[in-house]
Amino acid sequence: MSSGTEHEASPDTLDEPDDVWEVDIEKQIGHDEYDPVGTLSLITVYFLIIAFLWVFMYFVEFLGRGPTVV
Amino acid sequence: MEIHRYEKIWFGVAVLLIVAFIGTVAYGAVGAGIEMVDDDGGTIDPNNLSDHERFGDTGVHQVGDGEFEVNMIAVHPSFIPNDIEIPEGSTVTFYMTASDVTHGFNIAGTNVNSMIIPGQITEITVEFDESGTYGFVCHEYCGSLHHEMEGQIQVVPEDEFGGDA
Amino acid sequence: MGVFAHEYPNEAGIVRAALASSFVALLLGGVMGLIQALHRTGYVQVIDDSTYYTVLTLHGVSLAILFSIFFLVGFFQWAVTDSLDRPSEDIRFTKLWYALMVLGSIMAAVPILGGFIDQTEISADVLFTFYAPLEAHPLFYAGLAVFIIGTWLAGIDWFRSWWAWKQKNRGEKTPLRTFMVLTTMLMWYLASAGVAIAVIFFLLPWQLGLVGGVNPLLTRTLFWFFGHPVVYFWLMPVYMMWYVILPKLAGGRLFSDPLARIVFVLFLVLSVPTGIHHQYVDPGISEGFKFLAMTNTMFLLLPSLLTAFTVVASIEHGARQRGGSGYFRWLTDLPWNRPAFTGMALAALMFAAAGFSGMVNAGMNFNYLVHNTLWIVGHFHLTVGTAVALSFMASTYWFLPKITGHKVFSKRLGLVQVVVWFIGMVFMSNAMHRIGLAGEPRRTADPFYDGVTFETSLGTISELHAQIALGSVLLVVSLLLFAAHILLSWFNFADKDAPTPDTIPPALSGPEHAPAVLENFRLWTAIAIGLILLTYTLPIAAIVSGNGWFGPVTTFIGDTSSFLTGLFHAVFGVIP
Incomplete structure (x- = not known):
């Protein structure tokens, strides 16, 4: 889970500062030092899933059944 | 305007995806001969x-x-x-x-x-x-x-x- | 800057009122949803089959119109006041539009509720789409019109604030949140014109006997002129939350401010000329117009696909600032213990799935597979029912302290609530999609036919019905938790003040990088209108020349003149 703060130990999180920015930031990362490789990875996975599902749904589920309006 | 390289790649892929979708539907109409109600x-x-x-x-x-x-x-x-x-x-x-x-x-x-x-x-x-x-x-x-x-x-x-x- | 509720008490009052109205509609609409889900799956039937359609109308109108729009006007009021850092130009005007929206809601609700009472003739069992010649009591249409006029005035209110701000801040870029509000409202003016014309020029005159009849395909087309872009009216505030609030909650910064602006401009330009994709299998509209609507719709995927990247990259930025690393391991370094973050992130995940079923819906001939089946219902319970509703609820946990001045009651309760909603929707929506592929229609009280059977490849229809029922129960449990939690927080049972300055960090690539042309609202509105004319002029001309403005009359010219005479009668009301 999140990068380990003492707040998680409290019975409810009522007294925890609301702002993640106040407690959890280890280092500030600027625009030029940030490459969103994780995003690129996730979105590649998403792309593969929808490309596969599209082909499956159109060519198997849809064109594979009939009758169809001609 | 700065746009990150990855985002440019994704933009290109997204446009391709959209064109492929339209292409598939056009194939269904022309290739598979599915007529629309009109x-x-x-x-x-x-x-x-x-x-x-x-x-x-x-x-x-x-x-x-x-x-x-x-x-x-x-x-x-x-x-x-x-x-x-x-x-x-x-x-x-x-x-x-x-x-x-x-x-x-x-x-x-x-x-x-x-x-x-x-x-x-x-x-x-x-x-x-x-x-x-x-x-x-x-x-x-x-x-x-x-x-x-x-x-x-x-x-x-x-x-x-x-x-x- | 201090707490919003203390800085702008009058505006915060309007925001609170709008949210309260929204949550009443949410609770009412949600309970109606449970009644329907249990009824049509056959588990618990507390109403007659015929009353089902009254319940369904109430469900659709409360959730799609009242809950969503009341919430977003409240949220927008906060966004404009807070980001421009100036009060409403005239708080009486602000109160006026809110009052009109409430009045319109009550006017529309009365005839719908009349449907439950057998002794009265008043009813409006016409569902959210009110396709003529189905008829509701005129009060229903008039209420909708008043409600929409209220939203138009709200937009004027925000434009006034912006103009006043501009006088003092010449040459500065409009703050992102206000930019998003204004583009959304411009889109809304264009979109809602369709339904306003349908109601004011066609449905009300027809009901009041001023004109001889109605052309069902025309009013239906005007409905969808509004009926598709209205989903962006719900969605664009959510995108604002995802762009502005979610990165901050993750401990990160928005990846690109200019790209967020481009996305909103794309929505303004492309949202409206897509409505015909709801009419792919309608007679009376030629294939060419349908193909054009599909092309616009498919390109409208672009702003959403770009949003997916920007928002995830902004969240990832937060994870990395919190020490996250790796290709996927950073996902564990996000604040999953916070309901506002978790709720919105799960809503966004659901929206990714909804994106796929939406792509199927958009594919012209593909529509034969799914049109008017339960698949569609599964789709929009992922979009408006989760991407929008869950984001609204989750963001409330972050947003409420700003407008009430005190803390939310319990993070843990909030976390349970958003997760239960997610799980409930996974069951319900997945089952709806699959059962829709088997051909089970939407909008049906009793989908058990004598001579028609539905077959599904995996599992059985009754298993899928069970999943729908289970999902709907979980969703209402989540809803009740939410309602209880909001009451506890609103009346400050925890007795804690709102957190101190809670500012939104600047974007990694800031507004100074945005091209100036993005601020040219006139240009984008003109392009949007051009595309609308291109997409709609010919289909509407064809529909009217075929069957008249008011039903079957012989010629276009003759009918146009009868339209103008009818209009004259409606306005002056003297000539018999």
Whole structure:
């Protein structure tokens, strides 16, 4: 889970500062030092899933059944 | 404007994806020959259906070798006719209109699916290659008994077909 | 800057009122949803089949119109006041538009509720889409019109604030949140014109007997002119939350401010000329117009796909600032213990799935597979029912302290609530999609037919019905938790003050990088209008020349003149 703060130990999180920015930031990362490789990875996975599902749904589920309006 | 390299790549991929989607649908229309319901059926006065050459004479009509026409009126909560028999291998053109409110027509489990709107004639052509019973329902809310609006198409082997209904 | 509720008490009052109205509609609409889900699956039937459609109308109108729009006007009021850092130009005007929206809601609700009472003739069992010639009591249409006029005035209110701000800040870029509000409202003016014209010029005159009839395809087309872009009216505030709040909650910064602006401009330009994709299987509209609507719709995927990247990259930025690393391991370094973050992130995940079913819906001939089946219902319970509703609820946990001045009651309760909603929707929506592929229609009280059977490849229909029922129960449990939690927080049972300055960190690539042309609202509105004319003029001309403005009359010219005479009668009301 999140990068380990003492707040998680409290019975409810009522007294925890609301702002993640106040407690959890280890280092500030600027625009030029940030490459969103994780995003690129996730979105590649998403792309593969929808490309596969599209082909499956159109060519198997849809064109594979009939009758169809001609 | 600075746009990150990864984001530019994704932009390109997204555009390709969109073009591929449109391409697939165009293939379905041209390659697989799927016609859209359109304005070919023409318009009609929903208050005078009985005077109309088609809808004054609802039912199934054989118009050629293996070719049939079905003239159907949707009126809450019925399809007229609601029991259609045709031989296997027929090409059926449905002419459908509504006399009261908007209805829908969907043969369950198939790709035959359209709206029936007062004032418009829905014209769709369907080939029934396999015998069996095809149930159809109204899929647009049309009144308090909407859920009772259904019918059947019996596609029978050619030697069992009894002729015009 | 201090707490919003103390800095701008009058504006905060309007925001609170709008949210309260929204949550009443949410609770009412949600309970109606449970009644329907249990009824149509056959588990518990407390109403007659015919009453189902009254319940369904109430469900659709409360959730799609009242809950969503009341919430977003409250949120927008906060966004404009807070980001421009100036009060409403005239708080009486602000109160006026809110009052009109409430009045319109009550006017529309009365005839719908009349449907439950057998002794009265008053009813509006016409569902959310009110396709003529189905008829509701005129009060229903009039209420909708008043409600929409209220939203138009709200937009004017925000434009006034912006103009006043501009006088003092010449040459500065409009703050991102206000930019998003204004583009959304411009889109909304264009979109809602369709339904306003349908109601004012066609449905009300027809009901009041001023004109002879109605052309059902015309009013239906005008409905969808509004009916599709209205989903962006719900969605664009959510995008604002995802762009502005979510990165901050993750401990990160928005990846690119200019790209966020481009996305909103794309929505303004492309949202409206897409409505015909709801009419792919309608007679009376030629295939060419349908193909054009599909092309616009597919390109409208672009702003959403770009949003997916920007928002995830902004969240990832937060994870990395919190020490996250790796290709996927950073996902564990996000604040999953916070309901506002978790709720919005799960809503966004659901939206990714909804994106796929939406792509299917958009594919012209593909529509034969799914049109008017339960698949569609599964789709929009992922979009408006989760991407929008869950984001609204989750963001409330962050947002409420700003407008009430005190803390939310319990983070843990909030976390349970958003997760239960997610799980409930996974069951319900997945089952709806699959059962829709089997052909089971939407909008049906009793989908058990004598002569029609639905067959599904995996599992059985009754298993899928069970999943729908289970999902709906979980969703209402989540809703009740939410309602209880909001009451506890609103009346400050925890007795804690709102957190101190809670600012939104600047974007990694800031507004100074945005091209100036993005601020040219006139240009984008003109392009949007051009595309609308291109997409709609010919189909509407064809529909009217075929069947008249008011039903079947012979010629276009003759009918146009009868339209003008009808209009004259409606306005002056003297000539018999």
